[in-house]
Amino acid sequence: MNLISTLVTLSIAGATAPAISRMAVTPYIAQKQSENFSQAESLAVTIAAQAEATSSLPTIANGCSVTPPVDSVYQVTCIEGSGEYSASAKRSFRILDEIDDGGTGARVFAQETPDKFSAHQCPTYDTWGLDGYNDQWAHQLGGACKPQAAWNRNAYLASDPDAWLYDINNINGWGHHEGY
Secondary structure, three states, X not given: OHHHHHHHHHHHHHHHHHHHHXXXXXXXXXXXXXXXXXXXXXXXXXXXXXXXXXXXXXXOOOOEEEOOOEOOEEEEEEEEOOHHHOEEEEEEEEOHHHOOOOOOOOOOOOOOOOOOEEEEEOOOOOOOOOOOHHHHXXXXXXXXXXOHHXXXXXXXXXXXXXXXXXXXXXXXXXXXXXXX
16 A cells, blocks of 8 residues: 555656746745846936936836837836846936927916915906016015916916917926816
8 A cells, every 4th residue: 555655656746846846946046036126127218217307218227128209208218138038128218408399398377487386366356467566566575466267277277278378387396287
């Protein structure tokens, strides 16, 4: 009986040996892929950040490639490792100097945006503070009055960017206005 048990055990062990050995190395493979992905992502993010910061395409590292721009948007792909251990990361970026309108949507405003706003709302007779209110009061109030279109988030989102006298897009961190 011992001989039969031993033969059955050895045959089961022999049949499952490839699966058992694969399970033993799987954590190592995952770790190596993770390390390669971290390196690829780091390269891609660095290239995208350098391009955006310098407004020009930086030197592309080995293992990375940049696609030709589509609507002024580039895509960098970096690959680290080889074979089963390889990993890739992609990042998109824009180079603003290549965009004719500087990324503003070609909007031109009648006035320059004030450097600083006070906590006071512009009066109803001078809704943007440009008809003399800011000239008279801005130095005492600590900045220009806030236009009624920028007084609260609801007013901002309900406003029409075509009617703005100066750029208030993303004022108070309320996000990019959908009509901008």
